[in-house]
Amino acid sequence: MSLPADATGATVVPTGTHTETSTVRDPVADRAGSTDPAELIALGCRILAFQGLAEDILGHISLRDAEDPDMLYVRCRGAGERGLLFTGRSDVHRVPLGGTPSGLPEGTKAPNELPIHQEVLKARLDVRAVVHVHPPSVVAADLGGLELRPIVGAYNIPAMRMALGGIPVYPRGVLVTRADLGKELAEALGDRPACILRGHGIVATGATVQEAVVRALNLDALAKITLSANAHGVPPVLPDEDIAELPDLGGGFNDELVWRTNVAKMHHAGLSSV
Numbered sequence: 001m002s003l004p005a006d007a008t009g010a011t012v013v014p015t016g017t018h019t020e021t022s023t024v025r026d027p028v029a030d031r032a033g034s035t036d037p038a039e040l041i042a043l044g045c046r047i048l049a050f051q052g053l054a055e056d057i058l059g060h061i062s063l064r065d066a067e068d069p070d071m072l073y074v075r076c077r078g079a080g081e082r083g084l085l086f087t088g089r090s091d092v093h094r095v096p097l098g099g100t101p102s103g104l105p106e107g108t109k110a111p112n113e114l115p116i117h118q119e120v121l122k123a124r125l126d127v128r129a130v131v132h133v134h135p136p137s138v139v140a141a142d143l144g145g146l147e148l149r150p151i152v153g154a155y156n157i158p159a160m161r162m163a164l165g166g167i168p169v170y171p172r173g174v175l176v177t178r179a180d181l182g183k184e185l186a187e188a189l190g191d192r193p194a195c196i197l198r199g200h201g202i203v204a205t206g207a208t209v210q211e212a213v214v215r216a217l218n219l220d221a222l223a224k225i226t227l228s229a230n231a232h233g234v235p236p237v238l239p240d241e242d243i244a245e246l247p248d249l250g251g252g253f254n255d256e257l258v259w260r261t262n263v264a265k266m267h268h269a270g271l272s273s274v
């Protein structure tokens, strides 16, 4: 039997036979529904690390400041760095969209590859969030000459759609520490949702942190299937008639439910308190 919910979504638990009620907060729903930039970025970093897309300290997420178009929030590295899996709110700082950040707390440093976030956000006004991580599966598939093609269907429809539209490759394995390199990368990304950085990692974008993180997860899932399938021959792409049958289930299903599921996993592992 499911308990009724009040207007805030909290479950109303009847107490005794009287009319009084008490509310029990759902910690997963509370966290998953957060709109706090620092909490979203911290949770996103933890999810990416937990799912194996970011080993140890390498990777970051940014979010354009909704109040000030010249600023963004980004995961930085402080004196107490413990890796992406343990990212906290205090690791997230507000930095300018252009140039070198100043005024960060003592011992805190913006990512070396901040120009990835700055130049993608400058080039793509439709993008609010940028993920940069180094998923081994995607790097290995690309280095092995395996293009991420629409080989799956209902297995992962958003991944199939990303591959159908093309997943571009930035062909340089450099550390993107300068604006000119960030611009090159943004050009390679073009108007696509995600891009592979050869011998390096990926960039995934979104209108929200949730969307960018889930796109990164989908890219990783497609790379894993591509690697497995190619071990036994070259898999065919999905036939046109099957592609035509596959619905777009929408962001609420594709992004919000997957995000919430991942927040629940983090909560179960004791890693959701950022």
Ligand SMILES: [Zn+2]
Pocket: 113, 132, 133, 134, 200, 201
């Ligand atoms: Zn990198």
